[in-house]
Amino acid sequence: MRYSPRKIPLQSAGREVASSTDRSTWSSFAEASTSTRGVGMGFVLDGDGIVCVDLDHCLTGGQLAPWAERIVAAAGATYIEVSPSGTGVHIWGRAELVHGRVVHLPGGGKAEVYPNGRYITVTSRPFGDTPSVLGDLSGLVGELIA
Template sequence: MQTRWVNWRPMRRGDTVTKMPVQPDGTPASSTDPATWTDYETAEQLHAGVGMGFVLGGGFACLDLDHCYDARNHLADWAKKLIMLAGDTFIEISPSGDGLHIWGLCEPRKGIKLRDGMNIEAYSQGRYITVTGKPYKTSKRKLADITVLMNLAEHDAFGRLFNDM
């Protein structure tokens, strides 16, 4: 059983609202301090915040696709292509409802933010990602190796790749 779970609650920082990780007792958690994490059952039962989160690392990674749906609830082309490349790994709908999380396995590496016509963040350590458990379409509840996706993100190659597709 993985003890990499936290809860989260909204927190205002200036003009934005962020998702602050919290421990089962409601005190702040840290994405880099395992002493502040818990197991799935505890995080699910105590509801210290408004949702649950999973701390990345230990081989676990996630690509966070923000705002990838338009006003008509159509998925952006760049997100469709990423989903095709992701293969058979768990993809869920984010808490906002207008984003997706592509979960998988990958060795730890530096986090990445891509904003050139896309809104992608890719992490495999030192971060936590909120979890809804709401699968995207027929996504399977298994984790595949997403190293290729992380490599493409790291080299900012999605734009070049998608233009060739």
């Protein structure tokens, strides 16, 4: 799917908004990548084992806040990208998780952990020398939601 400047999910064709919970509004990567709607692409988390840990307001001048450094280090070898705002990161990987959660962390940080029912913007701007693989985030997710 595509997204608007306000991060609203859009269908790749037509004028309709899309829904993170209605498969009939979703599009394939091929359709979304050739569409000119909106300002970018995103990914729907549908409970298939792919999760995203969203860290907002943790990146300044390319440097992570100390609370975010710990989370990124704990993520290990997995794909991490800079968010559209340039001030956050999305940590992508695999883990078994039923429900998402917002976790307030020591040091003033916040991590949002989502396995399903969410649309996450994608920038394809890797953070650092992140690998292009989805690693196992089970340990990290377990620590965050414990």
